[in-house]
Every structure is written in C-alpha cells, then in structure tokens.
Amino acid sequence: MDEVWHPGDTRDRHPISCITRGGAVFIGEDYRPPSSTLGRAIVNTDDILMCPGPNDIADRVLRAMIRPAACPVTPEFQEFYERTLDMLAQVYQTHHQVVPIPGSGRSGVESAITSVIEPGDRALVIICGTFGHLAARVVNGVGGQAEEVYFPWGEQLDLGVIRDKLAQGTFKLVTMVHNETSSGAVYMNAGEVAKLAHAHGALFLLDAISSLAGADLPTDVWEVDLCVSCNHKAIAAPIGHAYVAVSNRAWAVMEGRREPCRNIFGGLLNWKAQLLDPPVDGRTMRRPQGVFTAVHLFYALHEALTMILEEGLEARFARHRLNAQAFREGIKALGLQPLARPELASPTVTCIPLPEGIRSADFLQYLQQDHGIFTLPGLSPYRDTAIRIGHMGVTAIPRCILHTLYAIESVLAKMGYRVVPGVAVNRAEQAYAEASAREPLKAVAS
Numbered sequence: 001m002d003e004v005w006h007p008g009d010t011r012d013r014h015p016i017s018c019i020t021r022g023g024a025v026f027i028g029e030d031y032r033p034p035s036s037t038l039g040r041a042i043v044n045t046d047d048i049l050m051c052p053g054p055n056d057i058a059d060r061v062l063r064a065m066i067r068p069a070a071c072p073v074t075p076e077f078q079e080f081y082e083r084t085l086d087m088l089a090q091v092y093q094t095h096h097q098v099v100p101i102p103g104s105g106r107s108g109v110e111s112a113i114t115s116v117i118e119p120g121d122r123a124l125v126i127i128c129g130t131f132g133h134l135a136a137r138v139v140n141g142v143g144g145q146a147e148e149v150y151f152p153w154g155e156q157l158d159l160g161v162i163r164d165k166l167a168q169g170t171f172k173l174v175t176m177v178h179n180e181t182s183s184g185a186v187y188m189n190a191g192e193v194a195k196l197a198h199a200h201g202a203l204f205l206l207d208a209i210s211s212l213a214g215a216d217l218p219t220d221v222w223e224v225d226l227c228v229s230c231n232h233k234a235i236a237a238p239i240g241h242a243y244v245a246v247s248n249r250a251w252a253v254m255e256g257r258r259e260p261c262r263n264i265f266g267g268l269l270n271w272k273a274q275l276l277d278p279p280v281d282g283r284t285m286r287r288p289q290g291v292f293t294a295v296h297l298f299y300a301l302h303e304a305l306t307m308i309l310e311e312g313l314e315a316r317f318a319r320h321r322l323n324a325q326a327f328r329e330g331i332k333a334l335g336l337q338p339l340a341r342p343e344l345a346s347p348t349v350t351c352i353p354l355p356e357g358i359r360s361a362d363f364l365q366y367l368q369q370d371h372g373i374f375t376l377p378g379l380s381p382y383r384d385t386a387i388r389i390g391h392m393g394v395t396a397i398p399r400c401i402l403h404t405l406y407a408i409e410s411v412l413a414k415m416g417y418r419v420v421p422g423v424a425v426n427r428a429e430q431a432y433a434e435a436s437a438r439e440p441l442k443a444v445a446s
C-alpha cells in the first residue's frame with residue numbers, strides 16, 4: 001500500500017506528490033504537516049492511478065481548489081454554480097438539468113432511483129457485471145421490486161430478451177450500465193434499450209459512471225431519463241460528487257408520486273430548477289442547491305470541465321478510443337485476452353484475465369512496488385484471477401499506456417510467464433504509428 005505518514009515519524013520530510021503524469025506535468029511539493037495535523041495519516045500518492053476510478057487528476061484541476069473558503073449562498077457562487085452545471089450539461093450532451101449530488105457514484109444511483117420508485121413499483125434491472133446490481137439493491141431497499149435480467153460478462157445484450165421481459169409485466173423503470181467497469185464492456189446500444197423502456201411506458205436509467213467524458217454519450221438523442229455519472233472517473237476530478245441528468249419525463253414521474261420521496265436531501269425534486277420572476281442576468285430559471293455545496297469541489301469540477309471542453313468532446317472520445325485500442329493491442333501481443341468482446345471493448349476500462357496460476361493480489365503488489373502503478377483487481381468471479389486498468393481522463397495518453405504495458409510485461413516475466421521482451425510496448429507503438437499515419441495525434445493539454 002501507499003506510504004503513510006504516522007505521528008512521531010522521525011523523517012523530517014513528508015512528500016505529497018501531486019502528480020499528473022497524464023498531462024506531462026509534475027508538481028512534487030515537499031510538505032511538512034503542521035503540528036495541528038498530528039494524529040492524522042497522510043497518504044503519499046506517488047503511484048500513477050491507473051484504476052478504473054478513481055483515476056489521476058490533472059495538476060490544473062488540483063490547483064483550482066487552492067482558493068479561499070466561500071459561502072455557497074452568495075449570488076456570486078450561485079452564478080458560478082449555474083455556469084459550471086451548464087458546462088456539465090454540454091458534456092452530457094443534454095438540454096436538461098443536471099443535478100449534482102454529494103457523494104460518490106452510487107449516491108447518484110440512489111438519488112435517481114429513490115426519487116422515482118415507490119413501495120410496490122417494479123423495475124427491470126439489466127445486469128452484465130457487478131455494477132448492474134447496485135440498482136437492484138436500491139429498488140428493493142425502498143420497497144420496490146427489482147426483476148433482474150442477466151447477460152454474460154463482456155457479451156452483447158440480447159434486446160429480444162429485454163423486450164420479452166418487458167412484455168411480461170408492468171415496469172416503472174428500466175436500468176442498465178453504459179460502461180460495465182467490472183468487465184470493461186461498453187454498450188453503445190443503450191439508446192435501443194431506452195426505446196424499449198419508453199414503448200413499455202417505463203423510465204430509463206443509465207449508469208454512465210465510468211463512461212461520461214470518455215465515451216460518446218448522447219443523453220438527449222438516446223432519451224435517457226436519469227443519466228448518472230460522477231467526478232472521479234473520466235471527468236478526472238476529485239471524488240465527492242455524483243450527477244444525474246433528469247429528463248422532463250422523469251420530473252413528471254417524480255411530481256406524480258403517490259407519496260413523498262423519503263430520501264430527504266437526495267430526492268431530486270428538491271433540486272429542480274425554479275422559475276425566476278423577474279429574470280436575473282438573462283436567466284429565467286434558478287437551480288436550488290439542495291445542500292450546502294462543496295465549493296472547492298465545484299472549483300475543481302469547473303477546471304476539469306474547462307479541460308474537457310477545450311479538448312472538444314469528439315477529440316476526447318477519439319483519444320480515449322485510440323489509447324484503449326493501443327493498450328489492448330499490447331495486451332494481446334503478450335498472449336492475454338481482454339475479457340470484453342472486441343466490439344464491446346470500453347474506451348475507458350480494460351479487464352484482463354491473468355494467466356493461470358497468477359493471483360491478481362500478487363500481480364498488483366509487484367505492479368505497485370516495482371513500477372509505481374496502482375490499480376484494482378477483477379470483481380466478483382474475477383477477483384483473484386483478473387486485473388482492471390483504467391485509461392481515462394489524464395491517463396488515456398501514450399505515456400501512461402506504454403508505461404503500464406511495460407510494467408505488466410515485466411511483472412508477468414517476474415512471475416514466471418514467458419514473454420517476448422518489449423513485445424507489448426512495440427505493438428502499442430505500432431498502433432499509435434498507424435493511427436498517426438492516418439491522422440496526426442494531438443498533444444493533450446495539462
């Protein structure tokens with residue numbers, strides 16, 4: 001694990017390296033905890049976070065938080081809050097309201113579901129990996145009934161099966177995960193599932209927690225009613241916010257509830273934009289802050305969104321696709337096979353089953369100790385036998401991909417697996433060269 005500073009530590013320097021390898025920037029500031037922090041542990045984050053979330057954060061985004069405390073109820077902050085959420089709506093490709101919910105990704109899933117599901121309501125929950133289950137837990141937790149429909153990990157959904165399930169009952173909600181972070185599969189046919197849900201009279205919730213800002217997600221075109229994401233994946237901002245983009249159809253369902261939502265602060269209706277009469281600074285609607293907003297997280301979010309919009313959505317998606325592809329090519333050159341089918345391969349996450357006999361915990365320990373790369377194992381049935389690499393936000397760049405491939409190759413060799421030295425990096429470089437021959441690669445701002 002990371003080095004941790006303990007009270008009484010005799011070393012006189014405690015480096016906190018806020019590193020952005022993704023953007024070619026390194027600020028390594030030596031930091032001595034003041035005496036008031038005695039008793040707290042400080043985590044040294046020298047490793048590259050190639051996790052499927054949280055992932056590394058750009059230096060610019062970290063520095064954006066170094067501002068004085070501000071009270072979120074001031075008109076100035078309200079204006080900043082609204083502008084930032086307008087930017088987020090652009091990333092969501094939606095004209096609808098995006099609500100920021102404090103917490104991690106699952107807080108967004110919980111807010112969205114508890115806002116529409118009431119005791120006795122049924123939801124069809126599509127499951128093709130670990131994260132699909134979250135929705136079922138929340139639906140059942142508020143007295144609804146989740147009917148789960150399963151598809152094999154990393155395989156395509158069968159829309160006919162979903163259609164048949166819908167025909168067998170009355171469902172208020174259909175849920176699915178856009179990018180299954182457990183398997184590394186992305187389902188770009190989510191819009192087709194939304195159509196099936198709507199034809200049945202149900203709302204459609206899409207968990208886009210590990211895809212938004214890394215994979216194309218046209219929320220309005222796909223007619224997603226509740227589209228959930230969060231800070232710490234491809235948006236590349238600090239953990240602490242989830243987001244829900246809410247359609248008019250979903251607001252109408254909330255307004256027509258039989259009984260009030262019991263999720264008091266996370267209930268989305270508390271956050272619904274109110275008419276401003278008269279308009280203020282050209283704005284006709286005001287978005288209430290449902291809780292005291294974490295102002296510093298908003299500063300970070302604003303900077304992360306600025307980076308995303310400066311890069312441009314199309315360019316950003318293309319960058320993620322290219323780096324994911326180069327990574328997978330390198331992995332395959334090692335004789336390994338990513339879990340997801342090639343046509344479903346995610347631009348943000350790859351799950352790699354390891355050769356027989358290699359335990360993920362041992363592999364990951366070497367990856368971190370010897371190469372400074374921190375990531376997570378597979379989940380559920382793959383916990384001991386696979387690893388997952390997140391190539392998203394600032395780590396979806398050749399330098400991180402090549403470093404990670406080299407490290408994987410080296411650890412495999414150390415653990416007794418036969419590899420041709422350099423094969424993974426060479427193959428990935430070839431993929432970059434081929435792509436660059438088609439179209440010159442753009443540098444990524446940091």
Ligand SMILES: Cc1ncc(COP(=O)(O)O)c(C=O)c1O
Pocket residue numbers: 052053104105106107131134177179180181182207208209210230
């Ligand atoms: C697809 C998906 N949904 C839900 C979650 C849960 O989000 P969090 O762990 O941020 O609460 C994750 C986390 O990795 C995820 O990848």
